[in-house]
Amino acid sequence: MRVVTTREELRAARAGLGGAGEVGLVPTMGFLHEGHLSLVRRAAEENDATVVSIFVNPAQFGPAEDLAAYPRDLDHDLGLLAAAGVDLVWAPRVEDVYPAGFDTYVAPGGVADVLEGARRPGHFRGVATIISILFHLVAPRRAYFGQKDAQQVAVIRQLVRDLGLPVEIVACPIVREPDGLAMSSRNTYLTATDRPAALVLSRALRAAGQAWENGERDAEALRTIIREVLAAEPRAKVDYVSVADPRTLAELGTVDPAVGALASLAVRVGAPRLIDNLVLAPRA
Numbered sequence: 001m002r003v004v005t006t007r008e009e010l011r012a013a014r015a016g017l018g019g020a021g022e023v024g025l026v027p028t029m030g031f032l033h034e035g036h037l038s039l040v041r042r043a044a045e046e047n048d049a050t051v052v053s054i055f056v057n058p059a060q061f062g063p064a065e066d067l068a069a070y071p072r073d074l075d076h077d078l079g080l081l082a083a084a085g086v087d088l089v090w091a092p093r094v095e096d097v098y099p100a101g102f103d104t105y106v107a108p109g110g111v112a113d114v115l116e117g118a119r120r121p122g123h124f125r126g127v128a129t130i131i132s133i134l135f136h137l138v139a140p141r142r143a144y145f146g147q148k149d150a151q152q153v154a155v156i157r158q159l160v161r162d163l164g165l166p167v168e169i170v171a172c173p174i175v176r177e178p179d180g181l182a183m184s185s186r187n188t189y190l191t192a193t194d195r196p197a198a199l200v201l202s203r204a205l206r207a208a209g210q211a212w213e214n215g216e217r218d219a220e221a222l223r224t225i226i227r228e229v230l231a232a233e234p235r236a237k238v239d240y241v242s243v244a245d246p247r248t249l250a251e252l253g254t255v256d257p258a259v260g261a262l263a264s265l266a267v268r269v270g271a272p273r274l275i276d277n278l279v280l281a282p283r284a
């Protein structure tokens with residue numbers, strides 16, 4: 001496994017993989033857990049070579065967010081990636097990605113304006129910019145993203161469609177702890193008392209999933225079910241609850257059973273702001 005830092009090193013190392021055939025890319029911010037590794041394993045299965053990036057991207061953090069405190073452990077990450085059979089890791093410094101004078105950003109449209117985008121202005125502009133840089137430098141055949149960040153998947157699919165990028169976007173299922181908590185690097189911020197309270201996110205989504213299975217098609221009724229479960233946990237401070245069109249992320253009135261919906265939420269439990277979601281899959 002090669003580990004490179006600068007753009008030039010990445011380009012040269014990528015060229016070295018050229019003869020290997022199809023390349024799969026997994027972009028990450030590091031502090032890797034089983035969620036990330038599920039993407040890496042899938043990329044390794046479906047491609048001839050696997051490239052992983054580890055970069056805590058300042059452009060996708062707001063001024064009041066946790067950029068400086070974001071957990072990092074590069075040595076541990078590299079051990080996990082080597083064991084998973086990764087061929088190439090790009091772990092750039094901020095100045096490798098954004099050299100002095102950098103002044104071009106990729107601005108996604110409406111799908112980036114709601115939900116996370118509405119609470120985190122500029123977040124998806126930062127995401128779309130780093131993903132565009134990565135796609136150009138790595139030229140992957142496929143790129144792997146977690147459904148954990150469902151809006152990110154929607155924004156990147158739109159980016160790829162609009163710019164005609166020759167990359168297949170593969171969305172991978174959310175990996176959860178045995179008790180249901182969606183794995184996240186930010187879970188390390190949870191205190192021992194907040195950790196059990198954080199289960200309310202997945203519990204609330206499961207309640208909505210059950211109602212959907214039982215025939216509930218009214219989106220506001222589904223949101224109410226989610227809010228009621230969340231309200232029973234005093235440590236949970238709700239940011240948003242959404243039942244939206246899975247592609248545009250526009251809030252729905254009635255869910256079309258042929259299309260389904262994305263139920264998603266953001267909740268602060270103690271210090272960390274946690275997100276989770278559940279696809280309400282189309283029903284015949």
Ligand code: AMP
Binds near residue numbers: 172175
């Ligand atoms: P991050 O390092 O948080 O930027 O995540 C890198 C990639 O891993 C993103 O595509 C995430 O959606 C994905 N990911 C993070 N947590 C999980 C999880 N619990 N299950 C599946 N994918 C995940």
